[in-house]
Amino acid sequence: MIRITTLLWIVLLVVAGGTDMRVSYQVRHAEKHLAQLASDTRQEQDAIRILTAEWDTLNDPQRIDALSKRYLTLESTPIQRVVALDAVPFKPTEEQLAQLAAAAGKNAKKGLTTASAKAATMTPAKAPVPAEPASRVVALPVTTAAASYNGNGGGGVGLILTRLERRE
Amino acid sequence: MRSRPVFIPLEGVIPARPDGPALPESLRQPASMIVTVDGAQRQVLEQARTRLVVVGALFALALVMVAGKLTELAVFGNAGANSRAHVAAAPTRSVRADILDRNGHVLATSIATASLFADPSKIANAQDAARQLSAAIPDLAYGELLQKLQGTARFVWVKRNLSPRQQYEVNRLGIEGIGFLPDERRLYPEGSETAQVIGYADVDNHGIAGIEESFDSYLAKGTDPLSLSIDIRLQHMLHREVAAQIEEFNAVGGGGLIMDISTGEILAMVSLPDFDPEKPGAEAKAGPDEPDPHFNRMTLGVYEMGSIFKVFNTALALDSGRVKVTDYFDAFHPIRIGKYTIHDFKGDELPGYSSVAKIFEISSNIGSVQMVKQVGPEAQERFMDMLGLTRKMSLEVPEVGTPQVPHPWRPINMMTIAFGHGISVTPVQLVSAISAIADGGILRPATLIKRPDGEVPAGVRVISGETSDTMRRLMRLVVTGGTAKQFGNVPGYLVGGKTGTAEKVTLHGSYAKRHANLSSFVGVFPMTEPRYAVFVTIDEPHGNKKSAGFETGGWVAAPAVARVISSMGPLLGVPPVDADSPIVQAKMEIDVNPVGRRIAPN
Numbered sequence: 001m002i003r004i005t006t007l008l009w010i011v012l013l014v015v016a017g018g019t020d021m022r023v024s025y026q027v028r029h030a031e032k033h034l035a036q037l038a039s040d041t042r043q044e045q046d047a048i049r050i051l052t053a054e055w056d057t058l059n060d061p062q063r064i065d066a067l068s069k070r071y072l073t074l075e076s077t078p079i080q081r082v083v084a085l086d087a088v089p090f091k092p093t094e095e096q097l098a099q100l101a102a103a104a105g106k107n108a109k110k111g112l113t114t115a116s117a118k119a120a121t122m123t124p125a126k127a128p129v130p131a132e133p134a135s136r137v138v139a140l141p142v143t144t145a146a147a148s149y150n151g152n153g154g155g156g157v158g159l160i161l162t163r164l165e166r167r168e
Numbered sequence: 169m170r171s172r173p174v175f176i177p178l179e180g181v182i183p184a185r186p187d188g189p190a191l192p193e194s195l196r197q198p199a200s201m202i203v204t205v206d207g208a209q210r211q212v213l214e215q216a217r218t219r220l221v222v223v224g225a226l227f228a229l230a231l232v233m234v235a236g237k238l239t240e241l242a243v244f245g246n247a248g249a250n251s252r253a254h255v256a257a258a259p260t261r262s263v264r265a266d267i268l269d270r271n272g273h274v275l276a277t278s279i280a281t282a283s284l285f286a287d288p289s290k291i292a293n294a295q296d297a298a299r300q301l302s303a304a305i306p307d308l309a310y311g312e313l314l315q316k317l318q319g320t321a322r323f324v325w326v327k328r329n330l331s332p333r334q335q336y337e338v339n340r341l342g343i344e345g346i347g348f349l350p351d352e353r354r355l356y357p358e359g360s361e362t363a364q365v366i367g368y369a370d371v372d373n374h375g376i377a378g379i380e381e382s383f384d385s386y387l388a389k390g391t392d393p394l395s396l397s398i399d400i401r402l403q404h405m406l407h408r409e410v411a412a413q414i415e416e417f418n419a420v421g422g423g424g425l426i427m428d429i430s431t432g433e434i435l436a437m438v439s440l441p442d443f444d445p446e447k448p449g450a451e452a453k454a455g456p457d458e459p460d461p462h463f464n465r466m467t468l469g470v471y472e473m474g475s476i477f478k479v480f481n482t483a484l485a486l487d488s489g490r491v492k493v494t495d496y497f498d499a500f501h502p503i504r505i506g507k508y509t510i511h512d513f514k515g516d517e518l519p520g521y522s523s524v525a526k527i528f529e530i531s532s533n534i535g536s537v538q539m540v541k542q543v544g545p546e547a548q549e550r551f552m553d554m555l556g557l558t559r560k561m562s563l564e565v566p567e568v569g570t571p572q573v574p575h576p577w578r579p580i581n582m583m584t585i586a587f588g589h590g591i592s593v594t595p596v597q598l599v600s601a602i603s604a605i606a607d608g609g610i611l612r613p614a615t616l617i618k619r620p621d622g623e624v625p626a627g628v629r630v631i632s633g634e635t636s637d638t639m640r641r642l643m644r645l646v647v648t649g650g651t652a653k654q655f656g657n658v659p660g661y662l663v664g665g666k667t668g669t670a671e672k673v674t675l676h677g678s679y680a681k682r683h684a685n686l687s688s689f690v691g692v693f694p695m696t697e698p699r700y701a702v703f704v705t706i707d708e709p710h711g712n713k714k715s716a717g718f719e720t721g722g723w724v725a726a727p728a729v730a731r732v733i734s735s736m737g738p739l740l741g742v743p744p745v746d747a748d749s750p751i752v753q754a755k756m757e758i759d760v761n762p763v764g765r766r767i768a769p770n
Contacts (some may be wrong), residue, residue, distance in 0.1 A: 014716070049280065060359070062408075079737055
């Protein structure tokens with residue numbers, strides 16, 4: 001005689017077995033997916049390493065210096081053009097401009113050039129040079145040739161790979 | 169009621185209780201199902217039951233343990249199991265760690281490559297395979313490859329470190345009997361410019377020079393990149409200028425250093441000739457007299473630095489309190505000691521008594537010796553020791569030279585050391601000591617590893633702040649009116665420094681007969697508040713028309729230092745200083761003809 005409980009157990013067993021098999025397949029599938037992802041990630045990481053090396057090879061100051069000398073007429077910023085922000089005078093107000101114009105007119109009558117009068121009025125007697133290094137410094141960006149270099153003439157992508165492939 | 173045994177698991181067999189209370193109805197079983205035996209048979213049955221109980225107990229225990237473990241896994245999780253799962257999923261391939269400059273620019277990196285090997289016994293047609301492979305990889309010579317593939321070995325490397333492109337090409341050929349093994353290749357994007365500092369790793373990725381060697385185990389772990397104190401932009405500037413001077417003066421070599429004075433970090437270090445770290449064997453010495461490109465002049469080389477030592481000499485004399493900056497010494501009469509005569513550079517002799525400032529400005533050997541005679545050899549030895557110039561320094565590269573110092577430290581050694589002969593030190597030590605003199609008198613250890621932002625290492629006081637202030641004025645004087653006035657100055661940056669031109673010692677210990685100098689200049693800027701020290705040395709320069717035949721530090725090395733400073737200042741955002749401003753002039757003022765006492769030679 002098959003009792004209800006026995007039937008229940010058989011059903012449960014079948015369900016458990018089925019679930020186990022399903023989970024087992026799912027895990028196998030997930031593992032395959034994971035392995036694929038891991039492999040892809042590794043490839044991407046390898047690619048990133050190569051690209052980083054390429055980027056830093058392209059940005060080698062030696063190379064940029066050589067390219068800049070070859071293709072550009074720019075020079076590095078002379079230090080005289082770097083001034084502390086505190087030494088830059090504020091834009092004159094309307095009132096000051098009117099005064100300036102008046103002074104210029106007077107000076108013109110006296111035979112002084114407008115430019116020198118303007119300079120005398122606009123800039124303080126002497127640009128105050130801070131005793132302490134100024135906290136804010138207007139430094140013109142050093143021109144790099146990389147921005148305007150369009151890739152012709154020896155450069156281009158694959159520099160690092162070319163180096164890798166060259167004869168030992 | 170008949171007596172009958174009742175079986176209760178775990179508690180064994182208990183006899184029926186003839187006198188006890190009646191069992192509940194549910195436990196009563198039909199009489200037909202009860203088997204009762206007596207005598208020997210009963211005993212056997214009892215034994216079997218006991219054994220059953222023991223086995224049952226063991227199973228129960230095992231099930232409890234399984235249940236316990238399941239509960240532990242389900243409820244508390246398990247670190248061990250988790251970490252194993254994590255390892256299985258980790259996608260990274262561990263390669264040797266990168267070396268970066270202070271701004272994160274890659275100086276050394278490893279890329280994953282594949283190395284091609286062959287099993288000749290499995291190759292069906294060696295000639296065919298060799299022809300196809302040499303066509304796909306132009307580096308491979310057909311004949312050489314054929315020899316390898318026809319050999320009897322079971323494993324031969326065809327080529328190490330193929331690029332992904334080449335790997336694809338070879339795979340496309342579909343030759344049987346060849347295969348790839350994962351490999352890695354060390355690349356140095358900066359090439360020779362940083363070769364002396366970084367060193368290099370061999371084909372199996374073991375560091376065998378420079379930082380690669382000293383940090384080999386750290387880099388091999390492949391975790392975090394290593395950040396050096398080097399700034400590749402400054403490195404390039406220094407390299408360019410030192411190379412230019414070597415070429416202009418037809419010198420055999422040279423070197424340079426840039427140091428951040430307040431932290432002791434080495435921002436650039438150049439030693440020429442250098443080598444390509446990706447092909448370290450290629451630049452083998454051209455001849456026995458040619459300098460070795462693998463030799464790091466800045467850390468391993470020890471040199472007599474000549475007049476640069478007058479910075480230390482003057483600082484010692486002033487800091488001892490026995491010499492005042494207003495004192496005058498006889499800088500005219502050459503000093504005879506034993507069979508030697510100490511005299512001054514021809515054409516620069518001083519007439520009679522001169523002040524300390526004048527002696528420093530003109531770099532008078534005689535005056536310097538007269539000054540040190542006031543303090544004596546013991547004090548000088550102690551001072552050199554305190555500046556770290558007598559011992560091997562500690563630096564993060566394996567190539568570190570040991571200074572050569574006199575032993576015992578006799579009065580004649582004292583006299584020659586006063587103008588930088590008779591003691592040999594490495595340039596890194598020299599620049600550290602110069603930085604200490606200029607930076608308020610605190611000596612800080614030099615390093616090639618980037619310090620965390622804002623971290624200032626603890627230092628040792630070597631001279632008083634007051635002496636340091638005087639030394640800054642004196643070093644500025646050298647550039648405005650002294651031996652470096654032609655080239656050392658950079659408008660906008662108050663450069664101060666000291667030149668040095670040392671006669672080179674031959675291998676036999678005597679000074680070279682032929683004209684062989686080591687011409688150096690160390691510049692510090694801005695002199696009002698020193699931040700950077702720049703040092704350049706040129707080995708055996710030959711005077712040319714442009715330098716009017718001069719080959720001294722002021723003519724040879726100072727121009728390079730000035731060019732480096734004028735390039736690096738704007739780059740690092742160092743604010744320019746107006747040399748004519750009254751504040752600056754007050755800070756830099758020094759009287760070369762002060763009112764003071766004359767100290768007669770003793």
